[in-house]
Amino acid sequence: MKPGGRKNLILTVVVAGLLLGLLWSLGSLWLKGDEKESGRGMRPVPVEVVEIEQGPIVLRRTFSGALEARAEFVVAPKVGGRVERLLVNIADPVQRGQAVGELDNDEYVQEVAQAQAELAVAKANLAQARGALAIAGRDFERVRTLRGRGVASESQLDAARADQVAKQAEFEVAQAQVARADSALETARIRLGYTRITASWSGGSDLRVVAERFVDEGGMVAANAPLLRIVELDPLMGVIHVAERDYSRLRPGQPVILTTDAFPDREFPGRIERIAPVFKQATRQARVELVVDNSRQRLKPGMFIRATVTFDRIPDAVIVPEEALARRENRHGVFLVNADGRSVAWREVTVGIRDGSRVQIEGEGLSGRVVTLGQQLLKDGSAIIIPTERTSGAGNGKKTAGP
Numbered sequence: 001m002k003p004g005g006r007k008n009l010i011l012t013v014v015v016a017g018l019l020l021g022l023l024w025s026l027g028s029l030w031l032k033g034d035e036k037e038s039g040r041g042m043r044p045v046p047v048e049v050v051e052i053e054q055g056p057i058v059l060r061r062t063f064s065g066a067l068e069a070r071a072e073f074v075v076a077p078k079v080g081g082r083v084e085r086l087l088v089n090i091a092d093p094v095q096r097g098q099a100v101g102e103l104d105n106d107e108y109v110q111e112v113a114q115a116q117a118e119l120a121v122a123k124a125n126l127a128q129a130r131g132a133l134a135i136a137g138r139d140f141e142r143v144r145t146l147r148g149r150g151v152a153s154e155s156q157l158d159a160a161r162a163d164q165v166a167k168q169a170e171f172e173v174a175q176a177q178v179a180r181a182d183s184a185l186e187t188a189r190i191r192l193g194y195t196r197i198t199a200s201w202s203g204g205s206d207l208r209v210v211a212e213r214f215v216d217e218g219g220m221v222a223a224n225a226p227l228l229r230i231v232e233l234d235p236l237m238g239v240i241h242v243a244e245r246d247y248s249r250l251r252p253g254q255p256v257i258l259t260t261d262a263f264p265d266r267e268f269p270g271r272i273e274r275i276a277p278v279f280k281q282a283t284r285q286a287r288v289e290l291v292v293d294n295s296r297q298r299l300k301p302g303m304f305i306r307a308t309v310t311f312d313r314i315p316d317a318v319i320v321p322e323e324a325l326a327r328r329e330n331r332h333g334v335f336l337v338n339a340d341g342r343s344v345a346w347r348e349v350t351v352g353i354r355d356g357s358r359v360q361i362e363g364e365g366l367s368g369r370v371v372t373l374g375q376q377l378l379k380d381g382s383a384i385i386i387p388t389e390r391t392s393g394a395g396n397g398k399k400t401a402g403p
Helices: 003-038 106-149 154-194 387-395
Strands: 048-051 053-069 072-075 081-086 093-095 098-103 196-199 207-213 228-231 236-242 255-260 268-275 286-292 304-321 326-328 331-337 344-348 350-355 358-362 369-373
Touching (some): 053 286, 053 358, 106 154, 154 196, 236 304, 304 350
Antiparallel strands (some): 048 369, 053 304, 081 098, 093 207, 098 196, 207 228, 236 286, 255 268, 255 304, 268 286, 304 358, 326 331, 331 344, 331 369, 350 358
């Protein structure tokens, strides 16, 4: 490098150093002047504040779930055949014991007629056997009388006795045949009755609704093949699943408020009916069943629901917005606005019930206003400025404190 170039480089470095020193000195003077104006060792922090609320607060939990029919069953014929008529359709009401369908019954009518004929034959045979038994009885008495007089032989008496016994057996067989034929007739009549399909159930209300139809008229069905699904709509059963943290707070009989997407502006009352004693291993949740009144039948099985359960209620609590909570050294607290309105004080608190964005807190000296925005820049005793108050004061022509 030439001597002239080296001198220029040294001169440039010296000038840059002088400029940096001058800028640092000016910055220090500005900061000191700013500190004098603020009266403190830091600039005031702009914050937002709200009044601490005192009043009731409720601990609630909302669980999602679905509605199910409290009771349902499938109507199926006890005999097979062709569906001749279906007397109800989807959404139709059904009374207990009401006929809901009919099968083609020609074959079963014929079975009844055949059974009646067989019963008539059996009764005729019984009458014949009864007459033969009576004749055999008279013959035996006559031969026994003659034997007593010495006219009939002992062999004749034995033959008359054997004939009477045989006729008695034939009579009893004829009686059994009549009973069997009568039973066969009754069976045929019952099977004929099965072609008229009825919806019968025990317990619950006498009125239910057709939820699903599985066959059409004219189709062939086998015995016990499903025809209709019938459900009970009032009351309904709501099913939710709860985690371990809420399980211990639930009790049978607790009231529940339900909402649905189908009726977003309405609430439906219910109550807890059953709580499962086990948790599912896959989800670590327990099944909880609710009873939901549905007298107007607006709710339907399969609807998605949100069930809100009230766990606790405090009538007089200190309440702040959730955003007012801050953490310092792993402890919860809030920044209270001091009486001068220009500084804050840190207050350690215990967090209680949370109700949406509202939080119950407990601690000493919790009154007045609390900071909800800007806590990350604050510590106990920090200077603050509330922009909303400054703007309001400027509009009124009043002098306000500020940086």
